[in-house]
Amino acid sequence: MKKILFTGGGSAGHVSVNTALIPEFLKNKWHVSYIGSKDGIEKDIITEKFPDVPYYGISSGKLRRYFSMKNFTDPFRVLAGTIQAFLKIKKIKPDVIFSKGGFVSVPVLLAAKMAGVPVAIHESDVTPGLANKLAMPFATKIYTTFKETLQYVPAEKSTCAGAIIREELFNGMREKGMTFAGLDQTKPVILIMGGSLGAKGINTTVRNALPELTEHYSIIHLCGKGNVVENQNPDYIQYEFVSSELPDLIAASDLVISRAGSNSIFEFLALKKPMILIPLSKEASRGDQILNANSFVQQGFALKLEEEALTTETLLTAVRQLRDQQWSMIEKMDEAPPSYTITQMVQEISKLSKNSRH
Incomplete structure (x- = not known):
C-alpha cells in the first residue's frame, strides 16, 4: 500500500486543499496520515472530517516579521518539532509528503529532507508566504495557483497547477x-x-x-x-x-x-x-x-x-x-485556463513517490 503524509495548518486556507485531496487518495487505497500542530485549526478540521486518518501533533513556532520575545524561544520549538516529525516520518515511511504551507510545515519538510522523502508544496498566493519560502529548498516539486508566482519560485521544479477545487x-x-x-x-x-x-x-x-x-x-x-x-x-x-x-x-x-x-x-x-x-x-x-x-x-x-x-x-x-x-x-x-483537476493533481503527486529513497 502506497503511503502519503499531509501537512499544513495555522489557518483554514492551509488545510482546504489537503481536505480536497485526501478523499481521492483514500479512494485510491493509499494510506493517509497527517502531521499538524498540537492545537491548531488543522487538528479540528482533519480529525472531524477524517476520523480514520491518523493525526500527529508536533511542536511548531511562529515565524514573525516583527520583534517579539517569542522569536528567541520559537526556534527551539521548531527544532523540537523537526525531531518529532523526523521520528514520525521514519515510523510511517511515507512514499511522498504533500504540504499546503503554514508554520507547522517547516519542521515537517526539514525532517522529510533529512529522511529522503520527496515533497510536493502547493502555494496559493501570488507571492509565497514566509513558511513556504523557508520550505522551498526542501521541496521536490512546487505547484503554484497563480501563473505570476512562477517568477518567485525555482523555475526548474515549479509548475502552475491552478487552484485545487473541492469536488x-x-x-x-x-x-x-x-x-x-x-x-x-x-x-x-x-x-x-x-x-x-x-x-x-x-x-x-x-x-x-x-x-x-x-x-x-x-x-x-x-x-x-x-x-x-x-x-x-x-x-x-x-x-x-x-x-x-x-x-x-x-x-x-x-x-x-x-x-x-x-x-x-x-x-x-x-x-x-x-x-x-x-x-x-x-x-x-x-x-x-x-x-x-x-x-x-x-x-x-x-x-x-x-x-x-x-x-x-x-x-x-x-x-x-x-x-x-x-x-x-x-x-x-x-476563457480562464483550467486548473488541474483533483484526479490530475493526485496523479502528479503519485509520480513523485517513485523517487522515494527510504
Missing part, C-alpha cells in the same frame, strides 16, 4: 440553497463572506447598506462566529458559518462579496460567480490578498474595493458596477 462545490443545487435560506426566486442573490471569523468592517457596512441592497437583492451573509444580529428583514439571511450547505448557497448566488483569500476566490472563479473583493489591508496582513485581488481585477474576474475605502456609498456603487459588468465577467471567466 462537492460543483454539486451545489440552487433550489436547495434557496430552500435552505428560506428565499423565493423573485430577486437575484448576493452571497457575502468575510472569512472564517467574519470581518467587522464588512459586516457593519453591509448592514448599514441593507435598505438599499434589499430593494433589488436577497442577501445571504456568512458573518462569522458570534456576529449574527437581530434582524426583521426577510431578504437578509445570516449564518455564523455553514459547512455542508455551502455548495448549495453558492449555487443559489448570482454575485459574491468576499475577502480575497486565494482558495475562496478561485472557487468562485470555477463556479463563474462575479465578485467584489475586499482584501485584508497591509496593516492586517502581509498584503497577499491585495495581490490576489489585483490579479483577478486585471484578468476581468472581479472588482476590488479597498478596506480603507469601504463605506455604505462605496459598497453600493461597487454593487451597481458589478451588476452592470457581471455578464462580461462571466465571459472572461469562461
Whole structure:
C-alpha cells in the first residue's frame, strides 16, 4: 500500500486543499496520515472530517516579521518539532509528503529532507508566504495557483497547477440553497463572506447598506462566529458559518462579496460567480490578498474595493458596477485556463513517490 503524509495548518486556507485531496487518495487505497500542530485549526478540521486518518501533533513556532520575545524561544520549538516529525516520518515511511504551507510545515519538510522523502508544496498566493519560502529548498516539486508566482519560485521544479477545487462545490443545487435560506426566486442573490471569523468592517457596512441592497437583492451573509444580529428583514439571511450547505448557497448566488483569500476566490472563479473583493489591508496582513485581488481585477474576474475605502456609498456603487459588468465577467471567466483537476493533481503527486529513497 502506497503511503502519503499531509501537512499544513495555522489557518483554514492551509488545510482546504489537503481536505480536497485526501478523499481521492483514500479512494485510491493509499494510506493517509497527517502531521499538524498540537492545537491548531488543522487538528479540528482533519480529525472531524477524517476520523480514520491518523493525526500527529508536533511542536511548531511562529515565524514573525516583527520583534517579539517569542522569536528567541520559537526556534527551539521548531527544532523540537523537526525531531518529532523526523521520528514520525521514519515510523510511517511515507512514499511522498504533500504540504499546503503554514508554520507547522517547516519542521515537517526539514525532517522529510533529512529522511529522503520527496515533497510536493502547493502555494496559493501570488507571492509565497514566509513558511513556504523557508520550505522551498526542501521541496521536490512546487505547484503554484497563480501563473505570476512562477517568477518567485525555482523555475526548474515549479509548475502552475491552478487552484485545487473541492469536488462537492460543483454539486451545489440552487433550489436547495434557496430552500435552505428560506428565499423565493423573485430577486437575484448576493452571497457575502468575510472569512472564517467574519470581518467587522464588512459586516457593519453591509448592514448599514441593507435598505438599499434589499430593494433589488436577497442577501445571504456568512458573518462569522458570534456576529449574527437581530434582524426583521426577510431578504437578509445570516449564518455564523455553514459547512455542508455551502455548495448549495453558492449555487443559489448570482454575485459574491468576499475577502480575497486565494482558495475562496478561485472557487468562485470555477463556479463563474462575479465578485467584489475586499482584501485584508497591509496593516492586517502581509498584503497577499491585495495581490490576489489585483490579479483577478486585471484578468476581468472581479472588482476590488479597498478596506480603507469601504463605506455604505462605496459598497453600493461597487454593487451597481458589478451588476452592470457581471455578464462580461462571466465571459472572461469562461476563457480562464483550467486548473488541474483533483484526479490530475493526485496523479502528479503519485509520480513523485517513485523517487522515494527510504
